[in-house]
Amino acid sequence: MxxxxxxxxxxxxxxxxxxxxxxxxxxxxxxxxxxxxxxxxxxxxxxxxxxxxxxxxxxxxxxxxxxxxVRPANTTTQIRPVDPAQTAETCNATSNDAIGYWEGVCHDSELDVDPSDGLSDEELTRLVHRGMARVEYVRNRSFNRTVxxxxxxxxxxxxxxxxxxxxxxxxxxxxxxxxxxxxxxxxxxxxxxxxxxxxxxxxxxxxxxxxxxxxxxxxxxxxxxxxxxxxxxxxxxxLRISEATLVHExxxxxxxxxxxxxxxxxxxxxxxxxxxxxxxxxxxxxxxxxxxxxxxxxxxxxxxxxxxxxxxxxxxxxxxxxxxxxxxxxxxxxxxxxxxxxxxxxxxxxxxxxxxxxxxTAETIHREPRRPANITFTDTARNGWTTYPDQGVNGSDTAGEASMFTMFWYQNRQYGADTFDWRATLTDTSHPESVYNYDHPSTAGWAGDRLFPYRNDEGATERNGYVWVTEWRTALDAAQFHATYRQVLAAHDAVHREDGTRYVADGGFSGAYAIERNGTRVTIVHAPDSDAVFDLRPAIDPVQPIDGGATVTPLSPTIPDDGTPTAEPATSEEETDPTAEETPGFGIAAALAALAALTATALLARRRRG
Structure with a gap:
């Protein structure tokens, strides 16, 4: 279960x-x-x-x-040898060197603590010591000092x-x-x-x-x-605290x-x-x-x-x-x-x-080694469009499989996009330890991506855009992502124009979009209008002929007005795959080499330039 x-x-x-x-x-x-x-x-x-x-x-x-x-690496920390873990029969240690024991409290000790009226300082201290003993017992190693x-x-x-x-x-x-x-x-x-x-x-x-x-x-x-x-x-x-939270921390x-x-x-x-x-x-x-x-x-x-x-x-x-x-x-x-x-x-x-x-994140989602593709990028923008060379990795970010999955999940939940049923991620997990399921065919073939935000401050108002280069393990994976991404644009009433761009007239995601799929690569360009799209990426080719090969359609159920998923797969535009051959092995993305130069921890906004 x-x-x-x-x-x-x-x-x-x-x-x-x-x-x-x-x-x-x-x-x-x-x-x-x-x-x-x-x-x-x-x-x-x-x-x-x-x-x-x-x-x-x-x-x-x-x-x-x-x-x-930032503290220097703990290269001088003295790690004590592992002593036998303390069990109910043997937890009579008198030294913190024993695993499962800390400051007089064993991992299986029963504390005389009544949390209903809050914890006193003394009760909190004893609870912390028992938590430390329990972490030691599970992890089978000792703490080096009190926390x-x-x-x-x-x-x-x-x-x-x-x-x-x-x-x-x-x-x-x-x-x-x-x-x-x-x-x-x-x-x-x-x-x-x-x-x-x-x-x-x-x-x-x-x-x-x-x-x-x-x-x-x-x-x-x-x-x-x-x-x-x-x-x-x-x-x-x-003071009332969750003992589980305490153990986690x-x-x-x-x-x-x-x-x-x-x-x-x-x-x-x-x-x-x-x-x-x-x-x-x-x-x-x-x-x-x-x-x-x-x-x-x-x-x-x-x-x-x-x-x-x-x-x-x-x-x-x-x-x-x-x-x-x-x-x-x-x-x-x-x-x-x-x-x-x-x-x-x-x-x-x-x-x-x-x-x-x-x-x-592809490695933690699929629980197997994944080596991101080495995506090289040449800036060809013109007419005042520039990147942010001091942000991210030479101006780019990598969204990754988890964030791209969430994109499709959120668009279905929030806007009804015909991507996949957002409810499925709450139940269809692949491992008993997982809470949600971030694995879906539309993003499971991720091999790498680089997202370059652009700006243009020429003129009366500032303009923004981006070029997003995504790489996929097979051409079929690329086609699946391509088809699902178009469902997102459709949810925002995107109009497909003769030049190949898709235009969203209003809302928070308004503007022009160009999508080019070439083998295992899908490139997305976004700007306020179609002319700006081609200024950002002059060589982008969003007008593509129908490929030969297997037909690809979104793999999720349609969500009707009553919110009940139907059994039939949703289709919008026919998408085909020129080849299903596996691409050669990828090298480690050059962008990841910058990891060794980082100086502090930070998650989503971690790359903010000072």
Whole structure:
């Protein structure tokens, strides 16, 4: 039976989206249920002062902070030898060297704690010590030092992430930002990334959508820079915390003690690599949390009842479900990814992945090695159109499979696009540790992508656009993505013009679109009008003949007016495939080489130039 990470708000962990250098947090939904995603209509805070791994989502945004003090790698940390784990019969240790024991508390100890009237400082301390013993017991290794735990209100947390984001300037995670920062330039660049994903339109702000989603979702976080856990609690109430959230964040603390989460390797240069890295970091913490929950459910461990306040999050759900689902992917697929590693290689395999994290969400979604294609790009824009060379990786971002899946999911849920039934992702998971299913034929063949936002400030008003080059494993995969993407445009009443472009007249995603499919590559160009599209990419050829070969149609059910999926596949335009041959093996994308140069952690907004 499918496992749902506890079904409690404080149980689901997601990387923070806005804020420099941080590490892990815990996300919550409106009701605390993993499946609490209503129908249509609706980075972990790596912050400067509190670089933290926000456990509540919504990946994507961890801008580096020029003033953040990043600790050097823990190369001198003394790791104690592993002692036998303490069982119910043998948990009589007197030293913290024993696994499953910390400061006089065993992993199976029953605490005389009554959480109904809140926790005293003494009770919280004992609960933390038992949590540390339990993490040790599951992970089969010792902590090296005690982990401080503090609390803050949700209002304080919201102020913190907003203030840090504004005050820091948010340097680029690649380390090439100025000390003063150019927040507006990054936001303009990042807005085009989220517009390309059809999640935040021109009439919205990616920064506000990300911050709004995060501020009401985080239940707690661990700060590697400050070696502390912070639990977010409701304003004016006595201290009640989720023991599951505590275990999750203590796992991050243990990761930091052994691997130093402040190291550059834990910051992705792109949106996709950031989410992928979080797949192993958050995946391990969620996997340990799941083992904790199992022992609570079987009665092996006495556990405190979870607070019924949902972590203090918003009762109306995330500000933007598309942002939420994007950033939640590491928390959903990460535990399954780690579970298979533990089963096949043991904990040593997890340690190896922590030292060499995955760099594409395709790897954590499919739980197999994926090497992104090396996509080269030559800027041919004219008439005042320029890229943002100081943002991202030489001006580009990589959306990746998880974000592209969310694009189609969100468009079906929010606008009724005939992509695939958004409800299916809530139930049709491929692994008992997964919460949602991010695997769909329209994006499963992803092999790489580079998204270049453009700007044009000549004339009376500023104009924006982008060129998005996507690579697919086979020509059939490319055709499937192409066909599904056209369903998104159709949902916005796009008019197909004689020059091959498709024009959306109004709304947050208005403007002209040109789509070219050539073998395993699909290139998308967007600008305010058709002339600008051809200025951005003069050689784009959106007028393509009907190919010979197999017909490709969208693979999902149509959602009729009553919201009930039909059994018949939806079709719009016939799409054919010139060849179904597998493309040769891909080399590692040159853009990923910038990973080694990063200087701080940050998820979706992590690449903001200072």
């Amino acid at each position: 499918r496992r749902v990470l506890g079904l409690l708000a404080a149980a689901l962990l997601v990387a923070a989206i806005v804020g420099p250098a941080a590490a892990a947090a815990t996300p919550v939904t409106a009701s605390g249920l993993a499946a609490d995603i209503d129908g249509p209509g609706s980075g972990v805070d790596r912050s400067a002062t509190t670089p933290a791994i926000a456990a509540d989502p919504p990946t994507q945004v961890r801008p580096a902070n020029a003033t953040t003090q 401080p735990v503090e609390t803050m209100t949700r209002e304080e947390y919201t102020t913190m992430i907003s203030g840090n984001d504004s005050a820091s300037g948010n340097d680029s995670a690649s380390g090439n930002g100025s000390a003063t920062g150019n927040r507006s330039e990054f936001n303009r660049w990042n807005d085009q990334v989220w517009k390309a994903l059809f999640i935040v339109g021109e009439d919205g702000s990616s920064e506000e959508a990300i911050q709004g989603t995060l501020s009401g979702s985080v239940a707690g976080f661990y700060s590697p820079a400050q070696d502390r856990i912070v639990i977010v609690v409701p304003e004016g109430e006595t 203590l796992t991050h603390a243990m990761q930091d003690q052994y691997h130093n989460l402040s190291r550059p390797r834990y910051v992705g240069a792109t949106q996709d690599s950031d989410l992928a890295i979080d797949g192993i970091v958050e995946g391990e913490a969620a996997y340990v949390e799941n083992r904790y929950r199992e022992r609570c459910e079987t009665g092996e461990w006495e556990c405190l009842p979870a607070p019924n306040d949902g972590g203090g999050g918003s009762s109306s759900g995330p500000a933007n479900w598309g942002v939420y689902l994007t950033v939640f992917q590491p928390y959903s697929d990460g535990p399954a990814y780690v579970a298979e590693i533990v089963e096949e290689e043991g904990w040593s395999g997890v340690d190896e992945r922590m030292e060499h994290p995955p760099n594409a």
